[in-house]
Amino acid sequence: MVDINWIPQRASSIPLHLQIYQYIKNKILNGDWSLGTTLPPQRTLAKQFQVNRSTIVAALDELAADGLIEARVGRGTIVVNNTWSLLASSPPPDWISYVRSGIHAPNMSLVQEINRAEANPAIIRLGTGELSQELLPNKMMENVLQLKINETLSLGYSEPKGSLSLRKAVSEHLKTKGINVSPESILIVSGAIQALQLISVGLLKPGAVIFHETPSYLNSVHVFQSAGMRLFGVPLDGEGIMTHSIGRLKRQHNGALLYTISSFHNPTGTVMSEERRAHLLEICKKEALPIIEDDVYGDLWFDNPPPMPLKSKDSQGNVLYIGSVSKSLSPGLRIGWIVGPEPVIDRLADIKMQTDYGSSSLSQYAVEQWLKSGMYDEYVQEIRDKLWDRRDFTIQLLEKYFADIATWTIPKGGFYIWLRLKQSITTRVLFEKSLRENLLINPGSIYDPTDQHHLRLSYSYASLLDLKYGLKRLSELIRNLK
Template sequence: MHQPDWKPNRSSQNPLHLQIYEYLKQKILNGEWTVGAKIPPQRILAQQLNVNRSTVVTALEDLAADGFISSKVGYGTFVANNTWSIISSGAAPDWKTYVESGVHESNQSIIQEINRSEFRPDIIRLGTGELSPKFLPTEKMKGIFQQNTAQELSLSYTEPKGSYSLRTAICDYLKRKGIETSPSSVLIVSGGLQALQLISLGLLQKGSVVFHESPSYVTSIHVFQSAGMNLFGVPMGEEGLKTELLPKIKRQHHAALLYTIPSFHNPTGHTMPEQRRKELLQVCSHERLPILEDDVYGDLWFEEPPPEPLKANDRQGLVLYMGSLSKTLGPGLRIGWLVGPEQVIDRLADIKMQTDYGSSTLSQFAAAHWLQSGLYDEHIFQLRKKLMFQRDTALQILEKYYRGIATWKTPAGGFYIWLKLQEAISMDKLFKRALKAGILINPGNIYDHKDSSHIRISYSYAEPAQLEKGLIRLAEIIGEMSSR
């Protein structure tokens, strides 16, 4: 059950416990909380509703007396009945069983907590993998829809692969990265996550093994697992994925695909050097192992651009290349792309039409304008400066407060610093203690469940003052936990 969007009215003549009673009762009567659903613990409800625990206890006792809820020691409090199930001629649907039997796996509980807490106004977001709203070109975006060129805008469906104008603009944009492709080999997707979903549904058999760098962002989501795939982590070294291990482990695990983030890797921030990229292509070509290259951070370099993408040197159609505007123009745009062999793109376009009938035409129109007009290049130039300042600020704070408790490397671009604690501690306890202190972090165990010594620090969202405040307090918490 999620954080409620309701709080009792302290200026009302009705006592707080009666307001809470009515609120919870309506959740049950409306079918939002179905029979068998677990009610949040008293302490959590009190925090969420900003009242004393005794007030919540009184409200729950009244609900129990009226037969709406029941408690079982050691298990919690559950919805026991509702008006619908009382008056209906048959039993109410057991939605709890439906929810638990759904095909798509639930997020890890810690990921769910992160997703909820990111919307708390009092939280310092040290782990958020998105741009600060201050870095998003909101006013320029408004201007695009107000210009005369907006007369070209259509609200109709686009063709299966997406707007031809946008796909052409993407082809021109990719040429500068060394990637030669045509609009027929480009599929517009609603962000990178949809590209992963389409690949899972359209190209991989159930039970297939997907290789990835370990640690990896892909382990923090359940896109592949929910489609019945198995993930296998390949260790990373100083120069990225250890390509020399691939032949042996491919024979052992019969992998169908390798997912990799060569530039400004999430979560480590590492960038794979040119020679390692060549080796990776050679090994995967020899092993006939297709590559899914995630390049969503590729434009966010600081001093110098990263080596060319793997796709730029792919002459066999080995690489599926994924890009997105979520990390540069804004996550709300929901525009990304997948580049690959035409037969693959045709297959995925067909599945996309079956699932959502095409990405937003408004977003596609705006994205095409950004890429064609030169606005995107201007924006990226300024954005790199801002992000580099944020990175340098974070590094200065780390240098001052984390020497002796952690080590790190300077990222050459992207959003992240991969902080390695010198003493392993419980990541779950650290996460909870930091959250209680108003600091939201991404602990390393969401990228590798065995990890008890890393934290992904993002410098892309929090303002410098918040970065300093949050990192100082986090250092104190780590010190307190390490000294026990």
């Protein structure tokens, strides 16, 4: 589907349908909408261009008369010509066939719509999993970037595992979590997503089975699926992933590894209990099942810290640990890390060098300064307090507007409230109705394709004013769907 970020000018002397005709014609002739591109339905175009449907019909008739588009049964209206095929004897490349044959699976359509909607400043984002601009440390970052050039800053490529001085700082930071590792066992990556990509192509075979909690963040990104892996969900309860069946499932499905967000799980907010962590480690050790522990939310606790990470009790190198500053400090820095046995880190570092030749040296330097100066710990404590206040504010709104239509568990940290609707509805319909009201939600089906009962709410991004308005209006939309 094409993106349209333009509307015709009603004050112009040129009729609306001719403005739209010229806009689409230019897109085709410039090659932006290549051969085979499907145009949105007429009703959608009318909404995007903010005109009547009859105006769209008139514009499309002009384009069809020029031989640029064609309506086909079962496929809609598609681009059938462009400047190359008009002027050259040989047809232009069919880029759509290339797009469809690429090895990386596209995001589910709902996730693509969310990604597009997040770029619209008029949208109230009730599910976005990142810190609000008002919470980000812009002033402190200015101070960090008032660079005092020294031996730790290099604007060239860093070594394969990342800046040694940053890895030393990360090593010291991890000691506060009970993880004692040398810098040689740490790989700097461009966020947790890249960590998963490196693992998928560097350590696993196509067809490998990945166990994960269900629901799971993994279902919303196609990192493993695009590498030919198969995801297998394991239920979770209030204490985390349910471990009693993992041994049987591993033998039955020849599981390759297990992925878990042990603290402030995405999307449920669950914290795996101390006892469950010990049992999970014991079972995975017995079954020789490696674990990927994603701990990007681990610093964002409120009244009490969560249990120490699985990695802190890992005596045999069975756990690959992923950390990041994207959730706690700045998503724009794009800096995270993988901790694991040196041979694994060496392998992943080699793959990373083949793909991007290292994460940004400037971002690495900035994160190093945050960690070494103590500013990171100071800032994170401040963010915990602000997120705690936001959580309490959101819970008050839920008690006021959702008490009769939903249930929830109060999270002890992180960003998310996993809202369970008492009556099953079609969450896709709710998503579309909400978007028409400039409300963006994250339906549970993103994290579990069978889920029509849940919404992932976030108190980290929208302003308090927007949260108040957005949740009140959302409750009204849900009631109207009954």
